[in-house]
Amino acid sequence: MGQAIQVYGTRWCGDCHRSRRLLDKHHVPYVWVDIERDAEAQRVVKEINGGYMSVPTIIFEDGAVLVEPSDRVLAEKAGI
Numbered sequence: 001m002g003q004a005i006q007v008y009g010t011r012w013c014g015d016c017h018r019s020r021r022l023l024d025k026h027h028v029p030y031v032w033v034d035i036e037r038d039a040e041a042q043r044v045v046k047e048i049n050g051g052y053m054s055v056p057t058i059i060f061e062d063g064a065v066l067v068e069p070s071d072r073v074l075a076e077k078a079g080i
Contacts, residue, residue: 005030009055016056026080
């Protein structure tokens with residue numbers, strides 16, 4: 001198995017909290033990365049999002065990326 005799902009976000013982001021609640025509810029393992037505390041994470045998010053710090057930015061084990069996904073889209077990709 002590859003690296004865990006990476007969830008890039010901020011503590012104040014409502015969509016980040018919503019996505020994390022969904023993953024937690026279904027016991028989907030992930031790594032939380034606070035982009036306000038990690039300069040390299042900010043760079044990654046900006047690179048993925050054309051210079052914007054759009055969160056949550058979620059990177060899956062297969063390399064797929066979801067940015068600000070709905071619960072339905074996130075659940076489908078996470079297999080829940």
